[in-house]
Amino acid sequence: MAENVTDQRRQEDEAAASSSSPSTPEGLTAPAKGPRFKRDVIFDVEDINVYYGDHKAIRDVTLDLHVNEITALIGPSGCGKSTFIRCLNRMNDLIPSARVDGKIVYHGEDLYGSDIDAVQVRKRIGMVFQKPNPFPKSIYDNIAFGPRVMGMKGDMDEIVERALKRGALWDEVKDRLKTNAFGMSGGQQQRLCIARALATEPDVLLMDEPCSALDPISTGRIEDLMSELKQEYSIVIVTHNMQQAARVSDMTAFFTVELHDEGKSRTGAIVEFDETDKIFTNPEDKRTEDYVTGKFG
């Protein structure tokens, strides 16, 4: 920018102009994204409606979730993100007034089919919650609990070690496996809960705001862990932190709240579901744009 470089710049400009290739008659355009590499679908969700009693909590949710991808669910409070993620491992069955309409096909099978055992579903589809919730037991017993209940075969020490390694916790706790899990830090407790969910060999991990009670360092660890885990698992995460969604996820679904009866009744609905990159650089829907840019929410 100094004067003495302007001449050099001119030369560069001229060199660039003279070297511009005549073989690109259509000119420079941003590379159009080719068809995205198609992964296998793990959840084929069709027209899901969830009711709590007479109240419709979410309506008409249709989307495909893919194997070895992290899908983030974002949206304002009360938009049904948590209600939706709980449908994916039949957690809503535990709420007496809840009713789920529609179809969720998991590995080609109807998740809500009459012959499906909800306990087996939750073994294959693990869940981690907002607050770390270890059992008041030793670190070892926390991990071993699920495999024992499931009657999993094999060396329990190996199962525990494998789960703790996958949860990126092994090196920190290998010398104190028999101590109470409550003695761990919040971030360690949350990784313990992730390791516990992984101990039953699931193929999906559902995470409902897993970092909202954690400090930034612990959050970073969990995010790194998620990126490693997606090599082997499919992950669905509910998050209020949009930067977290942008950082970790491959796909993002934006949910919104629709108000009825002068605001007395609220129903969640999906607005846009696309690649995370698209959602955060050039969303299709104005409502998504307003939410991610912070103009509404």
Added chain:
Amino acid sequence: MPASQRLHFQEELARLEEQALGALDLVVTTLDRTLEALHHRDIELAAIVIQDDDRIDGRYLEVHQGILSLLALQAPVASDLRVVAALLHVIKHAERMGDQCVNIAKLLPLTGHEPPVDEEILAKVEKMGALARSEVSQSKQAFLLRDVALAEDLVRQDAEINQLNKEIFRRAVEVGGDPDVREWGMTMMLVARSMERIGDNAVDVGEQVAFVVSGLFREFSDASHR
């Protein structure tokens, strides 16, 4: 998230846009002076153009720093992110256009005092200057209004500039036989070349307008055929 929480961010983004587009106004002023210096063969005014380029460079640094801070602190996304990215280009192009004015201003003293001139070349160079000025103004207006049609219209004007550039080249070759006019003619070719680059930079600003509006970057016209 209430709208008010992002109010500071929106104000900051608007301020940065004003500063970046203001740099294009500075370019227009500089270009006016450059054309005047050319017309009157005013070496002092040319020296002022060179000196004053520091203002455009300073503006570049200001906007550049502001954009880095905004990216680091506010993590803009979607259309906000596109505006921020486009402003980085706009300010860079403004800085380059300022440099082209400096290039022209530095060439003027080389023509010597009252050189023999070819009126046809001079008229064409001045016409190019007027067109380049109009392009810079229009590119700013198109960005301000997010007007893609206005931005695309820059290509039409730029084609005219490119045509004049070629004509000047041909004419300079023709008059090159006369040793008295030869050196002046070659200098004017370089002046024309700088003006042609200013036009290209204005078209590039126009392309950023289309990017901000549509989210897709595309060249308005093929650089290899300009």
